[in-house]
Amino acid sequence: MLSIIIPAKNECAGLSLLVPKIRAFYPLSEIVIVDDASEDDTKALVESFGVRVISHPYSKGNGAAIKSGLRSASGDVVVCMDADGQHRAEDIAILLSKLEEGYDMVVGSRSKTGQASIQRGLANSLYNRFASWMVGHRVDDLTSGFRAVRTKKFREFMSLLPNKFSYPTTITMSFFRAGYSVAYVPVDVQRRLAGTQSHIRIWQDGIRFLLIIFKIGTLFSPLKLFLPISFVFFSTGLSYYLYSFLTVGRFTNMSMLLFMTSVLVFLMGLISEQITSLIYKDTQLTKDDGS
Template identity: 65%
Template sequence: MSSYEISVLLPAKNEVISIGGTVDRIFNLFPDAEVIVVDDGSTDSTASVAEKYGALVIRHPYSKGNGAAIKTGLRAATKDIVVCMDADGQHRPEDIGALLDKVNEGYDMVVGARDHEGQAGLHRSLANGFYNRFASWMVGHKIGDLTSGFRAVRRTKFLEFISLLPNKFSYPTTITMSFFRAGYSVAYIPITVLQRAEGSKSHINLWKDGLRFLLIIFKVGTLFSPLKLFIPISFAYLLLGIGYYAYTFSVDHRLSSISVFLWSTSVTVFLIGLVSEQITQLMYKNN
């Protein structure tokens, strides 16, 4: 077992059913852990139950989002390693030890990767599979589970990217891609995800938050490696221009202005990507 001192962050919104048992199990396994429950504008007694079981509770006066709760907890944490997990009973405190053991091997972040059975439905499993593959292509490393909220991270490195984290859902997407961009070591271990506690509801909207996940991948991707986005777009315009030129030449034996426009757009997009790549290198020159 890792000898690191840990802070366990539990963002919670109306999780009165599961929060007490989760906190109690964490303390049974790690008596010296710093357990921080960030009550994100709950309308039930989540905060008082968490305090009853010994957690440090920080209250948001209104709901700011899962990512904002993580940032609040991260600022309050004092231990070397921060463990983030859900408060709805899906993540097993018993799996924390495996994450810490992997961190002890020299990794900067270790993520609990869910299998297909651990995904909430076929539609979400398919969506997460797409996000994983697309993000893996962007960062050049295999990402086992881009959206898993169960992870152990070295706090000092986590804080480097706190300004990039979104306030709503999908902070895991941002921090994962940022760690890969900075050259930090990231590992994945399989975990078992339990059914959400009866009466506990997911706060994720598949379509709205799914679009947000995709936009964040693009956003962090442009911070990470702009040319991976700009070159395919530039190449697509180039091919469209060539294709349209071939068509107009075969029909009218002429060069269309549309082909010229498509080619010039291709060059412009490529140059924008090149400039973005140089800016990115300057931003991360110390990493």
């Protein structure tokens, strides 16, 4: 069974077009719309469609809406998509077709023209490159909210998902680091409907995205972060030692401090790596069992 989760906040215009199309293409699917305390007619509209509606008493954020929908979804596969008119019901088939090839998650990748603005496109490009380095795999679109995921594996990481707009970042990096199969397929992303506004704040949510990348990176591969920092301290200590030796002919306390810091940071990373292995073992056992 297929479940389609759509978080919505003041998206009456978009839902009025999207939900009927989904019903036409997937009449047997379960549509779960999470109303994140909308102030317009979103709730009344979706209730008239006869779909499952989850209403938040106050606005909790896009990630919290996804988690609410995920808890109630009964399908083996969930498709997450936005309600603002950017994602097309026709493209769900592209994600599902790729998922059937054996992938655990398929993400709809936006082109440069599909980005909301030049600034957003440049920021997403930076996030994609940084995330690719952290997880050791190419990440084409880290922040895309249009994806098809196997429900059981999605729920394994639900406790890690933030309540705001960083949930795509978290689940993407979590899947990569857990060793699950992730694929990207290009999709045609539409412009937002006239009169609708994005709830994403460029600077605040941009910083949050970077923090999420660090958080997930350290959660699944701590040495990926600790080792470069340790190397920086070691290189700085070595450079300062050479400078002090050539100028005053002695080994200074600052050099010793930098070398010790380098060793301590490395050991912290090593211990964190071992702790991560213990935390991760349950997911690994589930994967090895083929479940």
